[in-house]
Amino acid sequence: MNIVFVFKRNMAIALVHDCLPTILLYMLFFFGSIADGQVVYSVSEEANPGTTVGNLAKDLKLNLQDLHNRGFQLVSGTNKRYFDLNTKTGILHIKDRIDRDELCGRSLTCCLPLEAIVNVPLNVYRFEVNIIDINDNTPTFRSPVKYFNISESAFPGERFPLPNAFDADVGSNSVKSYKLSANEHFSLDVQSGGEQSVSAELVLQKALDREKQPVIQLTVTAVDGGKPPRSGTINLIVNIEDVNDNIPVFSKPLLKARVVENAPLGTSVIQVHASDPDEGLNGEIAYSLVSQDSDNNVDAFSIDSETGLITVKGTVDYEKGAAVEIRVQAKDKGLKPRAAYCKVLVEIMDINDNRPEISVTSLVNTVKEDAANGTVVSMITVLDNDAGKNGEIQLKVRDSLPFKVQNSYKNYYTLVVNGPLDRERFTRTQTFPNKEKTAGRKL
Structure with missing residues (x-):
């Protein structure tokens, strides 16, 4: 038999529960009978003390005039501390704060079993109070920040799992969706696995370029289904890992310099400079002179591999040539190095070092x-x-x-x-x- 009771104001719905909680069998043997059927009340967690749960005497069909004489009372137990029974009116009230999340955790149902007794004759009445979840918890992430290291060679469509937000509330008050802050590179794929399971993945939509944007900062917001909804956020720091996708670039493709013939060894001629926007070894540059067999004067010069400074290392003879064309190579130190080249035209200035x-x-x-x-x-x-x-x-x-x-x-x-x-x-x-x-x- 299912009976539904509807109460006004703070009184919640009471109904006959189909499954009975365990009761000590010796109570049946020593104290008498147990009333048929069971009353179930519902009340919201965190309800204020004094809030009416239900008219227990009425629902148990007890005579109000006999309640006090028959010793109508709640049986001591774990859950008695939360409730108070008025023995004159038979009304059950909230006595202490009830935290559903603390009592029942993530369980979808949270019923507190209780017993009441009357004497002469002795009867034990069992009933339950269903604690209804309210949206009193905000979705939270275990860590406020999540770091990703993603290569700039990653292809659009690649996915990156996100941490789930935790919400102590259940049912419709639990996490229902995730939102991603506006950006041009990533989108969010939200997947629902049931009432209590919602997850999200970061999906790459547009190719990354570390040289344009080495770090991308995003915000993911977890939103629950409460009314009004509550939300929590996590910051995503996406570090773009470099690949050797840039060639060194010289500040000028052609440079000109002058040097006096017979200049002393170590004389500075000119300094070249190249840059590479890549990171680490992919952006470190080593300079060298490209061998040109057709011009012996090139052998009279050397270059510092780190600074790009060209100096005199041998005899510079105007009579061998009035000018020298030096080809300089700038190569990065990546696993698959890339190189660029520039020309340096060195004019050799004659001195009067020959007799007629x-x-x-x-x-x-x-x-x-x-x-x-x-x-x-x-x-x-x-x-x-x-x-x-x-x-x-x-x-x-x-x-x-x-x-x-x-x-x-x-x-x-x-x-x-x-x-x-x-x-x-x-x-x-x-x-x-x-x-x-x-x-x-x-x-």
């Missing part, structure tokens, strides 16, 4: 003293490996002799008669001492 070389290509052993002016006596070739003014040549005949030098073409000259010749006045030795007409760098 004179070569007499044709010499007349004798010349008639009546030879006319302009008569060619000798062909002279002069070579100076220096450049510019350092390589300009001036030829002249020393002393007052009847000869002069004429430039015939570039560095080719002729020695010609330039005045009367008098054999009796000049001897051959006087005319051509040591067969040279040179005075240092001016001839």
Whole structure:
């Protein structure tokens, strides 16, 4: 038989419960009978002391006039501390605070079994009070922060499980959904496994780029089903792990510098600089010079692998080349290194480090003293490996002799008669001492 009682105001529904709690059998033997059927009341947890639970005397069909004389009372037990029975009115009241979560944990049902007795004749009445859950707990996460390390090479669609929020409430007051803060990279997939089971996964929607955003901060909110709902949050810190997806970049693809030939060893020429936005070894750069067999002057230079400073390490000779093209490599130190290149044009500035070389290509052993002016006596070739003014040549005949030098073409000259010749006045030795007409760098 199922009986439903409806009470007004603070009085909750009372009904006959189909399953009876365990009772000590000796009570039946010694004290008498147990009333048929069982009354079940419902009251919200945390109800204030004095709140009416139900009219127990009425529901048990007891005569109010006989209650006091028959010793109507609650039987001592674990749950008696929460309730008080008015023996004059037969009304059951809340006596002490009831915390459903403490008493019954996550169980969907929370019934407190109680017994009441009357004497003459002795009867034991069993009844239950169902403690209704209220939304008095907020969803919480075990830790306020969760860290993720996700490679920037992760593909869209990859999933990352999130920790579940805990809510001491049950049923509709437990966690029902999760929400994710607005962002362009991730979405949330919420999965429900039943009344008490709701979980969520972080789903990558857009490819990551550590160089643009190395850290992404998100907030996940757990919301319960209460009215009004309660919520709790957890912060997600997503660290984007680097992959070697960037090539070093030089500040300039072409640089120019100058150095004096024969510069001392260690002379600084120019410093190159490259950058790589990758992280760790993927972003560390080592510099080197690329070998170019066609230009021997490159071997006269070296570069610091860490700083990119180019210095002189050998003899810099302008005569080998007025300029040197150096190719510099910048390579990162990743597992699969990537490299970039730039050019450095080094202009070698000439210094006056070469003496003019004179070569007499044709010499007349004798010349008639009546030879006319302009008569060619000798062909002279002069070579100076220096450049510019350092390589300009001036030829002249020393002393007052009847000869002069004429430039015939570039560095080719002729020695010609330039005045009367008098054999009796000049001897051959006087005319051509040591067969040279040179005075240092001016001839």
